[in-house]
Amino acid sequence: MLYIYIMNETFVNKWKSQVKKGTLTFIVLNVLQENEFYGYEFIEEIKKLTAIEIAEGTFYPLMNRLKKENLVSSKWIEQESGIPRKYYILTETGKDTLIQMQSYWEDLSKSIKKISQ
Amino acid sequence: MLYIYIMNETFVNKWKSQVKKGTLTFIVLNVLQENEFYGYEFIEEIKKLTAIEIAEGTFYPLMNRLKKENLVSSKWIEQESGIPRKYYILTETGKDTLIQMQSYWEDLSKSIKKISQ
């Protein structure tokens, strides 16, 4: 009994991390559409506001990929006290790309609703 | 101009295939909740009804993973004419697992709506 439950739970946990592939990119770009934020803040905020937990080892490589793809840029902001923060900004290419992604996401959501009735 | 557009398009295409990770599992299990189907039929039907295209090289390994995890079972059905078809059926474990997945998916959808306003 317990064994089967644990088996299920690990499957669901693995699935959740698979669902994040792509989804996290979409979430980050969406939030950047209306805000500038730095990494640590973003991870904490998303954890508080939503069901989504993002590991640091996921977030920083993700942002570097988005920078390499020219979808976001970044700037270091010195603090009066404390460690400097790296803020991320959506580029024009990022905005254009996001629009295409939003269109696909909406279709996908509708499709899944249709399928699951 | 064209160059940038193509760059964007390949990024979006790669992103779409990343979004499918996990999502396809969810879709398959949802559809199996109310139907039995065989592979080729499922791929074609989903293509007609939704925005989702599933490569055969994605589908068959996916179903074998789900069988290995005991979420689905399968049975060969001989045809009066033509190649036999392998039908897939949701198991009890599959039903339980799907309920957990549906709960997470709903939270995720809501979160994304909240984030993108």
Next chain:
DNA sequence: CAAAATACATAGTTATGCAATGTATTATAT
């Protein structure tokens, strides 16, 4: 009778999330 459609399947490539680990600074608690 050749080509397309039906039907299932696998190997290798590619991309991404995560745990573990690292560096460095600042705030808090004992």
Next chain:
DNA sequence: ATATAATACATTGCATAACTATGTATTTTG
């Protein structure tokens, strides 16, 4: 005073899953 936790960014290696290309075999269509 000083150890611990919190803040802040970052990388390495592993596991997982989608896709392309390819394969087999049968049936239908042009």
